[in-house]
Amino acid sequence: xxxxxxxxxxxxxxxxxxxxxxxxxxxxxxxxxxxxxxxxxxxxxxxxxxxxxxxxxxxxxxxxxxxxxxxxxxxxxxxxxxxxxxxxxxxxxxxxxxxxxxxxxxxxxxxxxxxxxxxxxxxxxxxxxxxxxxxxxxxxxxxxxxxxxxxxxxxxxxxxxxxxxxxxxxxxxxxxxxxxxxxxxxxxxxxxxxxxxxxxxxxxxxxxxxxxxxxxxxxxxxxxxxxxxxxxxxxxxxxxxxxxxxxxxxxxxxxxxxxxxxxxxxxxxxxxxxxxxxxxxxxxxxxxxxxxxxxxxxxxxxxxxxxxxxxxxxxxxxxxxxxxxxxxxxxxxxxxxxxxxxxxxxxxxxxxxxxxxxxxxxxxxxxxxxxxxxxxxxxx
Amino acid sequence: xxxxxxxxxxxxxxxxxxxxxxxxxxxxxxxxxxxxxxxxxxxxxxxxxxxxxxxxxxxxxxxxxxxxxxxxxxxxxxxxxxxxxxxxxxxxxxxxxxxxxxxxxxxxxxxxxxxxxxxxxxxxxxxxxxxxxxxxxxxxxxxxxxxxxxxxxxxxxxxxxxxxxxxxxxxxxxxxxxxxxxxxxxxxxxxxxxxxxxxxxxxxxxxxxxxxxxxxxxxxxxxxxxxxxxxxxxxxxxxxxxxxxxxxxxxxxxxxxxxxxxxxxxxxxxxxxxxxxxxxxxxxxxxxxxxxxxxxxxxxxxxxxxxxxxxxxxxxxxxxxxxxxxxxxxxxxxxxxxxxxxxxxxxxxxxxxxxxxxxxxxxxxxxxxxxxxxxxxxxxxxxxxxxxxxxxxxxxxxxxx
Ligand SMILES: Cc1cc2nc3c(=O)[nH]c(=O)nc-3n(C[C@H](O)[C@H](O)[C@H](O)COP(=O)(O)OP(=O)(O)OC[C@H]3O[C@@H](n4cnc5c(N)ncnc54)[C@H](O)[C@@H]3O)c2cc1C
Numbered sequence: 210x211x212x213x214x215x216x217x218x219x220x221x222x223x224x225x226x227x228x229x230x231x232x233x234x235x236x237x238x239x240x241x242x243x244x245x246x247x248x249x250x251x252x253x254x255x256x257x258x259x260x261x262x263x264x265x266x267x268x269x270x271x272x273x274x275x276x277x278x279x280x281x282x283x284x285x286x287x288x289x290x291x292x293x294x295x296x297x298x299x300x301x302x303x304x305x306x307x308x309x310x311x312x313x314x315x316x317x318x319x320x321x322x323x324x325x326x327x328x329x330x331x332x333x334x335x336x337x338x339x340x341x342x343x344x345x346x347x348x349x350x351x352x353x354x355x356x357x358x359x360x361x362x363x364x365x366x367x368x369x370x371x372x373x374x375x376x377x378x379x380x381x382x383x384x385x386x387x388x389x390x391x392x393x394x395x396x397x398x399x400x401x402x403x404x405x406x407x408x409x410x411x412x413x414x415x416x417x418x419x420x421x422x423x424x425x426x427x428x429x430x431x432x433x434x435x436x437x438x439x440x441x442x443x444x445x446x447x448x449x450x451x452x453x454x455x456x457x458x459x460x461x462x463x464x465x466x467x468x469x470x471x472x473x474x475x476x477x478x479x480x481x482x483x484x485x486x487x488x489x490x491x492x493x494x495x496x497x498x499x500x501x502x503x504x505x506x507x508x509x510x511x512x513x514x515x516x517x518x519x520x521x522x523x524x525x526x527x528x529x530x531x532x533x534x535x536x537x538x539x540x541x542x543x544x545x546x547x548x549x550x551x552x553x554x555x556x557x558x559x560x561x562x563x564x565x566x567x568x569x570x571x572x573x574x575x576x577x578x579x580x581x582x583x584x585x586x587x588x589x
Numbered sequence: 590x591x592x593x594x595x596x597x598x599x600x601x602x603x604x605x606x607x608x609x610x611x612x613x614x615x616x617x618x619x620x621x622x623x624x625x626x627x628x629x630x631x632x633x634x635x636x637x638x639x640x641x642x643x644x645x646x647x648x649x650x651x652x653x654x655x656x657x658x659x660x661x662x663x664x665x666x667x668x669x670x671x672x673x674x675x676x677x678x679x680x681x682x683x684x685x686x687x688x689x690x691x692x693x694x695x696x697x698x699x700x701x702x703x704x705x706x707x708x709x710x711x712x713x714x715x716x717x718x719x720x721x722x723x724x725x726x727x728x729x730x731x732x733x734x735x736x737x738x739x740x741x742x743x744x745x746x747x748x749x750x751x752x753x754x755x756x757x758x759x760x761x762x763x764x765x766x767x768x769x770x771x772x773x774x775x776x777x778x779x780x781x782x783x784x785x786x787x788x789x790x791x792x793x794x795x796x797x798x799x800x801x802x803x804x805x806x807x808x809x810x811x812x813x814x815x816x817x818x819x820x821x822x823x824x825x826x827x828x829x830x831x832x833x834x835x836x837x838x839x840x841x842x843x844x845x846x847x848x849x850x851x852x853x854x855x856x857x858x859x860x861x862x863x864x865x866x867x868x869x870x871x872x873x874x875x876x877x878x879x880x881x882x883x884x885x886x887x888x889x890x891x892x893x894x895x896x897x898x899x900x901x902x903x904x905x906x907x908x909x910x911x912x913x914x915x916x917x918x919x920x921x922x923x924x925x926x927x928x929x930x931x932x933x934x935x936x937x938x939x940x941x942x943x944x945x946x947x948x949x950x951x952x953x954x955x956x957x958x959x960x961x962x963x964x965x966x967x968x969x970x971x972x973x974x975x976x977x978x979x980x981x982x983x984x985x986x987x988x989x990x
Contacts (some may be wrong), residue, residue, distance in 0.1 A: 212901035471986050485989050491982035498981060499918050506897040528890050580886040585629045587860035589876050
């Protein structure tokens with residue numbers, strides 16, 4: 210594993226950064242929020258991102274993707290994370306599409322992923338239930354066998370980017386009880402199927418999320434992903450993929466929050482001097498810098514390990530998510546503190562990063578959860 | 590087979606044939622390592638044989654040029670050699686400030702004559718070096734040092750006192766910072782000088798540490814005559830050399846403490862996890878105490894994150910990226926992880942970590958305690974953490990003075 214960007218990745222990073230500067234400054238996210246846009250992100254820009262090849266960068270060529278890896282996707286998502294761009298990379302690409310890649314037949318991949326790679330449709334990951342927290346198998350949405358197909362009953366919450374999505378990948382249970390690996394089943398369900406209802410939720414970071422209710426939803430055999438009841442282990446791998454995508458976004462966010470903070474330290478004056486001269490702040494800023502550097506190394510290692518199918522991949526994903534969670538929160542909290550009073554105002558951007566830091570920390574497992582997972586994977 | 594794989598195999602074969610049986614698996618830490626030198630004492634004579642065999646191949650300094658007795662290996666080959674030694678549980682044949690600090694500095698700044706004189710003797714472990722930077726009045730503010738060097742013809746006459754000189758009592762030579770011009774900006778009147786500790790007028794007095802050892806000393810210079818040809822680089826240009834050496838020192842400290850462990854333990858438990866299970870017990874395959882279990886994970890994960898960062902810096906350097914002032918970050922983080930690891934070890938051992946000597950405590954328990962005490966110096970030696978944070982704030986973040 211080489212811990213350095215390839216020339217191609219450097220180029221992708223630059224293109225993505227230019228795009229963000231031109232088309233997706235943080236003001237865009239703020240405007241979406243202020244307008245109360247129910248989608249919370251821009252379908253037009255999503256389409257543009259798809260045309261640039263980013264949505265499908267890690268999807269197979271057979272569905273119109275570029276067949277590259279997580280390491281390449283991460284570079285794009287990091288740039289978007291800098292400006293808190295709310296397009297659905299984590300839910301749609303990192304989780305739902307990854308599930309179809311992991312478990313789908315060639316035919317399923319083609320019909321469901323092609324419209325995603327082209328940016329025409331979005332797919333969302335319907336997994337979380339009130340009792341799930343960070344245990345992926347703690348789900349009780351029921352999938353009852355019905356002839357060749359299944360009938361789904363259950364309620365999913367905080368389905369990220371679920372409002373307006375054209376379809377869902379639903380994690381349900383064909384047998385067994387909540388918490389068991391056995392019985393975990395994945396299904397593809399169009400949003401307009403009979404019995405599906407979607408209700409928009411409002412989150413602190415103003416991202417798109419929804420409650421999705423499944424009431425006697427009939428799923429034909431052709432829409433079962435993998436083998437019913439046998440997808441528990443694949444679920445871990447899918448979530449690992451989604452998690453590294455989220456980590457890449459967090460890395461961008463924390464880097465930008467820190468950049469804003471350092472700029473402010475060089476500009477704001479008190480006691481007749483710039484506040485960046487105060488050692489009490491300097492040392493804390495240097496500590497934030499180190500934490501971000503370490504987080505970056507962990508994310509680079511995790512995406513590469515996932516791409517290589519390395520046997521340590523899960524450990525490195527947990528390492529990355531634990532570090533990113535702590536480092537993003539640190540960068541955001543220290544940022545607000547160092548901005549002083551204006552840091553508490555809605556007008557300043559640092560607060561937006563603090564909210565996103567918290568939301569991403571508590572999505573797909575916080576640092577405590579991932580340390581626990583690391584211990585388990587390390588045999589103690 | 591690639592050249593590298595071929596090298597690896599040859600190295601392994603050579604190691605298996607040449608490493609004396611009795612040194613295999615010998616624990617080496619700062620205190621037990623073989624530091625060589627004129628006064629070296631060998632409780633195990635095989636260690637001396639091992640040093641000679643390795644030195645003959647230049648593998649005590651694997652990447653140094655062969656013309657000065659080094660191994661002439663590439664960075665990759667040296668890494669492979671290290672890995673093979675670790676896998677065979679063979680301790681290094683030689684450690685010390687010659688290899689990690691003054692050697693690399695001489696290779697960069699020394700004259701041909703100076704390299705010929707000193708480098709081969711470092712490689713062979715014939716000369717043990719110590720570092721004469723700090724003074725009673727010049728610690729973090731190192732450039733304010735006062736040890737005076739006055740020129741008299743072809744010689745400098747030195748007067749002054751160095752302090753915290755690690756292993757000065759066992760060393761043969763000292764690399765020293767001395768003041769050659771008191772009338773200019775403090776950084777501009779410093780000279781980097783090599784001094785034979787046997788020169789008349791040099792004396793040392795050991796200082797006892799909280800760990801019960803006395804690895805460092807006060808070093809006194811009274812009218813000590815040193816030939817001018819022992820100056821490294823130019824007279825009054827010593828500060829540049831001093832800083833370059835500090836870079837090596839910090840990298841070395843970071844490598845020693847941070848990047849070593851936490852890797853390749855996919856199935857077998859880490860040393861810390863075993864330690865925790867020994868004192869806290871095991872329940873359903875887990876460390877029985879969940880709070881300590883979390884702390885063990887945190888420490889391991891910190892170590893791994895740090896190791897990955899060191900690797901990233903190395904890969905970036907290989908790819909031709911300019912190295913930044915990372916050595917400061919590595920110095921802070923590597924030492925702090927090591928200190929937290931030692932704190933955790935002690936707390937896990939509980940009352941068994943209270944032994945100083947005598948009955949009721951095994952050797953390992955005494956070591957846990959002593960190592961913890963010694964580790965508290967990690968964030969002080971080689972430039973304190975606070976000084977490193979200053980460097981990052983200024984040179985990386987560009988914060989104003
Ligand atoms: C185990 C050990 C081995 C050593 N070996 C050697 C050796 O072989 N050779 C050698 O030359 N030296 C050696 N040293 C000395 C070491 O380099 C110095 O102790 C160190 O540079 C700090 O200097 P000081 O002890 O004078 O502390 P001081 O400089 O007096 O520092 C006291 C405190 O003030 C803080 N401080 C100082 N300046 C600043 C600032 N600008 N901003 C914020 N905080 C500041 C420091 O961080 C520290 O916490 C060794 C030290 C130790 C502990």
